[in-house]
Amino acid sequence: MxxxxxxxxxxxxxxxxxxxxxxxxxxxxxxxxxxxxxxxxxxxxxxxxxxxxxxxxxxxxxxxxxxxxxxxxxxxxxxxxxxxEPAWWNKYKGEIDDMFLTFVGYSAGASYIRHFHGTLIPGLLQTREYAEVMSTGVVSETARSVAVRVRMQRQEELARRETPPRQFYILDEAVIRRHVGIGVDPGIMPAQLNAIADSAEQRDDLTIRVLPFSAGAHLGLYGPFTLLEFEGGLSDVLYMEGRPGASIMVTGDDPQITDYRDHFETLLEAALPADKSIALIRQAAEDLMA
CATH class of the missing domain: 1.10.260.40 (lambda repressor-like DNA-binding domains)
Incomplete structure (x- = not known):
């Protein structure tokens, strides 16, 4: 292992x-x-x-x-x-934020990944087309290409593991309703949503739950976060995603990790069940194609 x-x-x-x-x-x-x-x-x-x-x-x-x-x-x-051993992400040093690369390294060896996002499809679930659209704000074409390659390689490397991590995502309904890519190709977002739904239905190691608008205000409004859990007795890692250079990673016995575990469970209680979440994602894809 x-x-x-x-x-x-x-x-x-x-x-x-x-x-x-x-x-x-x-x-x-x-x-x-x-x-x-x-x-x-x-x-x-x-x-x-x-x-x-x-x-x-x-x-x-x-x-x-x-x-x-x-x-x-x-x-x-x-x-x-x-x-x-050399890490695959080392080749991106100097091009990608160091803290994010360290987080990539921790997530590469996690046994359980829990993630909440309120505005975007998480990187480990993104299609290449969605990732390319979301990288358009990067200052150069080279930087854009690197950002997309990192996201795609993260997915590929996790899939290669003998025992891939269990992945559990909670997405705000705003994530699935925003028509990302409409100015480039209106089919990008519907395809992204159907890809998520397909993966959730086909994979035992992936769970997607949607937090509906009807849940009202919730703890996730403070920002996206990821909790990583490991085998072997290593403490959990908390990563709070922000703008480049403004993200925070917490390790060890910091009480924030316990707080965010509780936050995740609270969000989970308000989220739709898995089957209804997938149905809503499929419906959102249809609505965006209408």
Whole structure:
């Protein structure tokens, strides 16, 4: 499973395990570094994800923490190897916001993706034609092309995973009623909606729920957000989407993550059931073609 999660998640899992082992041993970073004749900054960088760790250094840490099980040692070494693997999204560094690429890395290894959006089709559900229209505000043709390629590759890479993540989306009704692309090709949005409906009906790992206008004001009006859940004991990640450079990503035990879990469940209670949501999406597609 480790090699299926991508380098960012494997690195985070390894670091989490190493910190836990050190604390269980009752040792400070300075004490561990001294026992290994390392500088304290070396261990700080390893635990903080600033530096990768070699097989030899990892083995030294595991011996310090009295990890003698061969299977456990190999599992952690496998995580370390995976963390050093090149990521497909690295080729977009310098062209796409760094925080978003880190989020892409976390979502690439998630076991569960929960997402709410109140204005747009989420990137992981977009057709290429919809993505191209939504990228028209990007300043250059090159930047537009990169944005579309990233969205499409995210979808492709998740689909290639041995165990793809369970994806659960709540969409405000405004998302499915807006005729995106009408000035380019009036068929883009109906095709997008039918593609979503088809996928939701055909895939066991995808659920779409629509929050109808009749629900009135709701917590989602504060903005779109994504919650990522992982196997292996890694804490959830919260990503609050904003304008380029204004998005926020929260990790660890931050109470905002719990708050947004509650927000998602509250939105879910107000959303239509899955079958009625799909029916409404199909109807919206027909209405846009009329």
């Amino acid at each position: 480790a090699s299926d999660q991508g380098p960012i998640v494997q690195s985070a899992l390894l670091r989490s395990e190493l910190v836990r082992l050190r604390r269980e041993k009752g040792m400070t970073q300075e004490q561990v570094a001294s026992s290994l004749e390392w500088s304290p900054s070396k261990l700080i960088r390893v635990e903080g994800g600033k530096n990768s760790i070699t097989r030899t250094d990892l083995q030294a840490l595991l011996m310090t923490y009295d990890v003698t099980s061969e299977s456990r040692q190999e599992r952690l070494q496998a995580l370390a190897r995976g963390a050093r």
